[in-house]
Amino acid sequence: MTGQIRDRRKFETIVDGVTAAKSCFDKIVFSSWSDHVSIAREVFSSRESAVEIDFCDSLQVLPLRAVINRDIMSFLAQHQQISFGVGRLDRDSYVIRIRSDAEFSSSSAFVELIELVKRCWAIPDYQQKSMVIGASFMIPYFFDDRILLLTPNAADCIRNVRLESLYSFDYYNLFPEYIIYSSVIEAGCTENLFCRHDHRYRMRDGNDRFSDYDFCVFGSAYSNYVANYLDKTSSNVAFFRDAAINCGFVELFDQIFTKIGFDCVDWATFENNWMKHIDRYSAQYSIWIQRGGELSSASDAEVESQKQTFNFVYSEYANGKYDNVIRLSQAGRGSLFERNYAELEGASLFLLGHIEQATELLWQNFSDGHRGPEQMFYLVTGLAAAKETSKFNTVARTLVSTFSAEERFVQHVCAAASVHGIKMDFDPNVFRAVATIKKT
Numbered sequence: 001m002t003g004q005i006r007d008r009r010k011f012e013t014i015v016d017g018v019t020a021a022k023s024c025f026d027k028i029v030f031s032s033w034s035d036h037v038s039i040a041r042e043v044f045s046s047r048e049s050a051v052e053i054d055f056c057d058s059l060q061v062l063p064l065r066a067v068i069n070r071d072i073m074s075f076l077a078q079h080q081q082i083s084f085g086v087g088r089l090d091r092d093s094y095v096i097r098i099r100s101d102a103e104f105s106s107s108s109a110f111v112e113l114i115e116l117v118k119r120c121w122a123i124p125d126y127q128q129k130s131m132v133i134g135a136s137f138m139i140p141y142f143f144d145d146r147i148l149l150l151t152p153n154a155a156d157c158i159r160n161v162r163l164e165s166l167y168s169f170d171y172y173n174l175f176p177e178y179i180i181y182s183s184v185i186e187a188g189c190t191e192n193l194f195c196r197h198d199h200r201y202r203m204r205d206g207n208d209r210f211s212d213y214d215f216c217v218f219g220s221a222y223s224n225y226v227a228n229y230l231d232k233t234s235s236n237v238a239f240f241r242d243a244a245i246n247c248g249f250v251e252l253f254d255q256i257f258t259k260i261g262f263d264c265v266d267w268a269t270f271e272n273n274w275m276k277h278i279d280r281y282s283a284q285y286s287i288w289i290q291r292g293g294e295l296s297s298a299s300d301a302e303v304e305s306q307k308q309t310f311n312f313v314y315s316e317y318a319n320g321k322y323d324n325v326i327r328l329s330q331a332g333r334g335s336l337f338e339r340n341y342a343e344l345e346g347a348s349l350f351l352l353g354h355i356e357q358a359t360e361l362l363w364q365n366f367s368d369g370h371r372g373p374e375q376m377f378y379l380v381t382g383l384a385a386a387k388e389t390s391k392f393n394t395v396a397r398t399l400v401s402t403f404s405a406e407e408r409f410v411q412h413v414c415a416a417a418s419v420h421g422i423k424m425d426f427d428p429n430v431f432r433a434v435a436t437i438k439k440t
Contacts, residue, residue, distance in 0.1 A: 017110025031085030097148035120243035134262025171311035322348035
């Protein structure tokens with residue numbers, strides 16, 4: 001068990017489950033910060049049935065306040081606790097890592113989970129594979145990390161992540177799930193373009209289409225990268241639900257995991273999804289080539305350099321350094337990320353009070369096809385203030401449908417229309433619901 005005890009009720013349910021299932025474990029470790037170790041000691045000691053616990057004081061999180069990306073801080077905290085905890089186990093141990101804030105309906109559900117894990121790992125085909133509960137349909141190496149079911153080798157891989165090598169990751173890949181599972185699936189991941197690549201870029205870009213950035217990095221070899229990823233994933237990772245099917249307890253799995261929150265929960269869905277990505281990429285890449293995109297492509301090193309520069313500018317924007325963002329964004333014109341720079345420049349101008357100038361720039365960028373969230377968020381307000389009703393409705397509809405998972409954009413559109421007396425020609429809530437259904 002690792003992590004902060006944020007919800008004592010949830011933690012007590014886990015403790016009751018651990019107590020009831022104690023015969024299933026060779027060793028039980030609680031690894032966390034000093035103050036949370038004290039709480040854990042108190043909770044375990046209050047139970048009538050004694051459980052032998054190795055309380056591992058992970059001290060305090062590394063003092064890296066200069067790190068801007070909160071995701072990397074989250075990973076470093078998890079890594080520190082996991083490393084300390086795994087260090088208390090034998091090297092040949094299979095590891096079940098439960099976060100202290102994991103939610104179980106009852107202690108019985110926890111016991112059923114442990115029994116199911118034992119049954120699945122008893123199957124020879126699964127003994128050399130870590131098991132995962134769910135996976136992203138868009139992003140490689142992104143699996144559910146609330147519960148880690150790790151082989152001895154995988155536990156070693158996580159513990160031995162070279163922190164100094166993290167600089168090789170793209171800024172946006174520095175989040176716990178990505179780093180944990182890329183280390184499990186692919187040693188030397190930072191040397192692989194597919195691993196280093198920011199696969200979430202096109203999601204933030206707003207249109208979910210592959211971009212010049214993707215095409216310049218992968219060229220015509222995208223399918224080869226995906227095939228390699230699937231091969232290494234299947235060699236090191238199995239879906240827990242598939243294992244439950246194979247041992248005849250899939251109904252129990254479905255009872256335990258009523259809400260997973262990830263799109264892919266079995267290998268067939270996962271593999272089929274990546275085959276669809278290949279088809280989509282191939283079709284869009286062909287169009288890009290026909291339009292002369294290959295003529296503007298850059299070397300891998302140049303693309304990564306441009307991306308790192310853009311990441312820095314985005315971090316400046318996130319930290320409110322808007323004057324610097326405007327200056328750097330203007331210098332970024334002509335790069336692969338020109339429209340992203342225009343988005344940040346326009347948003348910065350808006351936040352500095354240059355509303356008309358910002359609205360003009362953001363509208364031009366929108367007309368050129370860019371659909372970033374910062375751009376449309378501020379453009380909606382600028383167009384409403386300028387009484388540009390037709391343009392407002394065009395952008396508002398696009399914002400709500402593009403980011404239909406975000407209710408706050410509906411609230412923002414309604415507020416802008418109300419404050420400036422704009423008559424909307426659509427119902428944002430209905431429009432958002434329809435867009436969500438279509439995406440599903």
